[in-house]
Amino acid sequence: MSPDELTPYLxxxxxxxxxxxxxxxxIIEATETDVEFRSRSVTLMTFPDFVESYQWNYRPQHPxxxxxxxxWPGGARMAVILILLHEWESVPAPARPMPKAAHYxxxxxxxxxxxYGARFGIWRLxxxxxxxxxxxxxxxxxxxxxxFPDSVREVTKRKQELATHGWDQSMHPPVFKTKEEERNSIVxxxxxxxxAGQERVVGYMSQGPRPTPNTLEICTELGFVWTADYSDSDVxxxxxxxxxxxxxxxxxxxxxxxxxxxxxxxxxxxxxxKDSFDASYEESLRHPMKFCYACHVHTSGRPGMSKLLDHFxxxxxxxxxxxxxxxxxxxxxxxxxEGSTRS
Numbered sequence: 001m002s003p004d005e006l007t008p009y010l011x012x013x014x015x016x017x018x019x020x021x022x023x024x025x026x027i028i029e030a031t032e033t034d035v036e037f038r039s040r041s042v043t044l045m046t047f048p049d050f051v052e053s054y055q056w057n058y059r060p061q062h063p064x065x066x067x068x069x070x071x072w073p074g075g076a077r078m079a080v081i082l083i084l085l086h087e088w089e090s091v092p093a094p095a096r097p098m099p100k101a102a103h104y105x106x107x108x109x110x111x112x113x114x115x116y117g118a119r120f121g122i123w124r125l126x127x128x129x130x131x132x133x134x135x136x137x138x139x140x141x142x143x144x145x146x147x148f149p150d151s152v153r154e155v156t157k158r159k160q161e162l163a164t165h166g167w168d169q170s171m172h173p174p175v176f177k178t179k180e181e182e183r184n185s186i187v188x189x190x191x192x193x194x195x196a197g198q199e200r201v202v203g204y205m206s207q208g209p210r211p212t213p214n215t216l217e218i219c220t221e222l223g224f225v226w227t228a229d230y231s232d233s234d235v236x237x238x239x240x241x242x243x244x245x246x247x248x249x250x251x252x253x254x255x256x257x258x259x260x261x262x263x264x265x266x267x268x269x270x271x272x273x274k275d276s277f278d279a280s281y282e283e284s285l286r287h288p289m290k291f292c293y294a295c296h297v298h299t300s301g302r303p304g305m306s307k308l309l310d311h312f313x314x315x316x317x318x319x320x321x322x323x324x325x326x327x328x329x330x331x332x333x334x335x336x337x338e339g340s341t342r343s
Contacts, residue, residue, distance in 0.1 A: 059230070059237075065235050069235065069287075072288055072330075074323055076322060077288050078321055079289070079323060079330065080277075080290070080323070080325070081250075081330065082294075083294040084125055084138045085294055085295065086139065086152075087141050087144070087169040088144045089111075091170040092111050117297035117299075118148035122155070124301050125295065125309065126155070128306055128309055130158060132314070135161065137161040137203060138162055138163065140164065140165055143167060145195065152193060152197045153196055161203065162197045163202075163205065165206075166185060166189055168207075169207050173208070182215065183222075186204070186219075203327050204226070204227050217241055220242070225246065225332070226249045228248075228250065230250065231252065236290075236334045249327045249331055257293070261273060262299060266304050274315055293309075
């Protein structure tokens, strides 16, 4: 079957996108509802699965820079978004391999790293933000609010944005068998965070982030203003889900998390972060750009890595036209300009 013969099956998706995607794949079966592909004798995915799994029935295939988008709020040409990941794993991944004959396999070393983030790391990073007078977004597991409510309370006390990262970092959304299971987990997280932080939570990033085909519907039903589940665009964009709107503010790819930088060492890690920032800043001379850096509080909250963040913020602030924003400011700006203001 030729690409032209595929057209009836590709709506509502962009035809040229699929033609490029399927280039080099051998179609082995096609019906009105299914198009199956095989490459190197491995079945990839049926077309309806693409639409559902990637939520392309809601999200635009080609997020673009709107004609009105000439600058960020306050006249900035470069938006820097800092996301602090305040996570808790009930079953943390082992920090080192367990002995083959181990009877007890729970890794207390890995658990202790998470505890460090809640007991010390988050406080040190909040101090860094205060020192530079900038606002960030703290994406937090619901379990953190139950186990360490004082750390969540401190986030809102310091006027930083509090958002949810689901209930438990060990339970990524794809493990949920039903939409109701996933929804209940998110509601449980919101309830715990709002109780501890005494502030409404309107931002969401799934664990991973790995959303399911149900996640966008759940988020809009619960009244979230933004999601950070996608890394497919240089600019934010509005997603319309059954008449309800939510903004994709974007996550870090192809920018960096601290997990990328730690193996490099502090000096090389900072240099890598600056180089990536410089590339985006250079492009911001042509059109507005954003740069996102995500820090885990149990990693970047340690003295050495917090100093790396400190130096990076100082470096970025030396550049003309650069401003730091929490995710909610980006989302509200985009919704307002798109004519769909929400509080």
